[in-house]
Every structure is written in structure tokens, then in C-alpha cells.
Amino acid sequence: GTGVRCALVCPGVAATGFQRYSGFDQYPRITRWTNCTPEQVANATLRAIARRTHGEVVVPWYGRLLDIISTPLPGVTRLVMRLVG
Known part of the structure; x- marks a missing residue:
């Protein structure tokens, strides 16, 4: 191998x-529980x-939960987005 590693950093809403400017601040319920700080993203990186590490780095850690749940239960993702969005 070359010794080169690659990691995908997936920050939530920082x-x-x-x-x-993105218009995402119009969804205060979702940002309240998904927000992370730039420092958290930098520290995780x-x-x-x-x-x-190689693979995915998801920040905050609980951001991975919806991803894990949405694969076998896509309806849960829609429900969560409806409730918080």
C-alpha cells in the first residue's frame, strides 16, 4: 500500500x-438538536x-442514528423530518 488514508468528514448542521444564507435557520426545531460547533467538527477531524481513521467521521455522533435507522426503515426518516422540520 501507499500509506495514504482517506476519511469522509460528515458534519451535521454546524x-x-x-x-x-442557506435558509436552514428557518427550521429552529431541527437545528436545536442537530447543531454542533465548528470546534466539535475540528476536534473530531x-x-x-x-x-x-479511514471511512466516515460523523459529527455530532448522534447524526449517525438517523442514517442507521433510515436504511431499514425509510418511513422513520420522513416522520422525523416532518416532526422537526
Whole structure:
């Protein structure tokens, strides 16, 4: 092997100015429980680098729950989005 590793960092909704311009701030219920800070994303990325992680790094960790649930139960995803969106 070449020793090269690749990781995909999947931040949830990070509390940055981007929300203002994306229109995502119009969904306060979803951002209240999904927001993470830029520092959390940076720390998770640095941890992944230090651990030589490859694959996906999901920030915040609970962001992976909906992904895991949505594969076998796609209706749950729609329900959650309806409730929080």
C-alpha cells in the first residue's frame, strides 16, 4: 500500500454563518438538536487524523442514528423530518 488514508468528514448542521444564507435557520426545531460547533467538527477531524481513521467521521455522533435507522426503515426518516422540520 501507499500509506495514504482517506476519511469522509460528515458534519451535521454546524453553528456558523452559513445557516443564515442557506435558509436552514428557518427550521429552529431541527437545528436545536442537530447543531454542533465548528470546534466539535475540528476536534473530531483532528482525532480522526491522529487515530489514522479511514471511512466516515460523523459529527455530532448522534447524526449517525438517523442514517442507521433510515436504511431499514425509510418511513422513520420522513416522520422525523416532518416532526422537526
